[in-house]
Amino acid sequence: MRRRTGIASAILSIVLLAAAPPTQRHYRIDPEASGVNARVAFFGLASKTAQFPAVMGRLSLPDAAASRPTSAIALDVTLDARMLQAGDAVTLKRLKGKDFFDVEHYPNVKFSGEMLRMTAARTAEIDGELTVRGVTRPETLHVTFGEPPAENLGARPILLTGTMRIDRRAYGMTAWSLIVGRKVDITIRTRMVPS
Incomplete structure (x- = not known):
């Protein structure tokens, strides 16, 4: 009798686990409402900005991520570097050329986020890897949410x-070092819509 009870309990546990709601929230980037800017100092007095309007990606976020100090996540963002825009034709040609993004050989820029650290109700840091020109390096994305993630149940x-x-030099963009700054600020x- 005890053996039957144990088997019945095990079966019930499996059924309940199968019926439980998913523990991950899944989102996809809305490309019509998303974009990326990259700004770099120019001659030390001004700056140049490039826009990346073609953005794709997905996010898998644990339900309890907002209530934990750190959580494993899966964030994948891909930019089509061939679609980048700049303020003038000369800058655009240089950015797409071999000295900078070399879009003919490296058409995409990618960020893969792996760990989320909540720093306040609406702010967090996402550790991951950035790939530019075939070079992959660890980087941190500092994030501000429109609303606390804990209040968004995925709908x-x-x-x-x-x-x-x-x-930029860490990714092989070493040209024009006396004119173009080393540091690039990316925004x-x-x-992201539920998927």
Whole structure:
């Protein structure tokens, strides 16, 4: 009798686990409401900005992520570098050329986020890897959510702004060092919709 009771309990546990709601929230980037800017110092007095309007990606976020100090996540953001825009034709040609993004050989820029650290109700840091020109390096994206993630149960879109500062030379962009600054400030503004 005890054996039957144990088997019945095990079967009931499996059925309950199968019927339990998913523990992950899944989102996809809305490309119509998302974009990325990259700004770099120019002659030390002004700056040049490039826009990346073609953004794709997905986010898998644990239900309890907002209530934990750290959580494993899966964030994948891909920029089509061939679609980048700049303020003038000369700058655009140089950015797409071999001295900078070399879009003919490296058409995509990618960020893969792996760990989320909540720093306040609406702010967080996402550790991951950035790939530019075939070079992959660890980087941190500093994120501000439009609303606290703990208040979004997965039915509403997520609005977020992320910033990151990188050293362009670490990704093989070493040209024009006396004119163009080393540090590049990247800003992503995105709307992620449940999927």
